[in-house]
Amino acid sequence: MSVPPATAPIPAGTRIGHVHLKVSDLQRALDFYCGVLGFELQQMYGKQAAFVSAGGYHHHIGLNTWESAGGQPPPPGATGLYHVAILYPTRADLGNALKRLAANNVQLDGAADHGVSEALYLHDPDMNGVELYWDKPEAEWPRNADGSIAMTTQRLDLNGLVNTRHEMESA
Structure with missing residues (x-):
């Protein structure tokens, strides 16, 4: 496999800042990310989204049910995260x-x-x-x-x- 050449490399200080996850049940997701892993809830966005972080940052993880309330995980063999x-x-x-x-x-x-x-x-x-x-x-x-x-x-x-x-x- 060959990698196409870039015109210039991405800057060395570049970081991935946050991720948004589609979840089926917002409260269940908050119970896991806050209750189990220890992230802090920064903001609710209505009843369909929440933003959590470590150390007071605006958000490291966005959790939302905008397109996924009550949904099922992708089947094995599907693309995605x-x-x-x-x-x-x-x-x-x-x-x-x-x-x-x-x-x-x-x-x-x-x-x-x-x-x-x-x-x-x-x-x-x-x-x-x-x-x-x-x-x-x-x-x-x-x-x-x-x-x-x-x-x-x-x-x-x-x-x-x-x-x-x-x-x-x-x-």
Whole structure:
């Protein structure tokens, strides 16, 4: 597969700022994103949409039922969003997220150490894929001989993740 050349690369500081998810039941989605994951409700937009965030930002996730109230998830084999990835600042924060998931009986679909990051994979109540992850320090990323990133998919030690302490990350 070849990649068409760009006239200029996208700026290095570019970030993906937020995602809007179609959900079938707004309250159920809020129970998951706020009650389980810990996002804060920033604003309701009528009875069909809500905006949630971490740390008071206007919104990281928009949840809406504009076209999906009472709807069903897409069938397997359909196109669409594979998952939304939520970046945690530290390994300990990701460990705390894992504790919250366990306390709320949320099943993981998978967990992996990718060399550059550690990730938990799950689905929200509407079967939207969710990745919770933290990035390892760039100096620790595995590299190929030519300097390119050598991502992997290895088993993630969930017990070690849960037992990570904050002070270890600031050392």
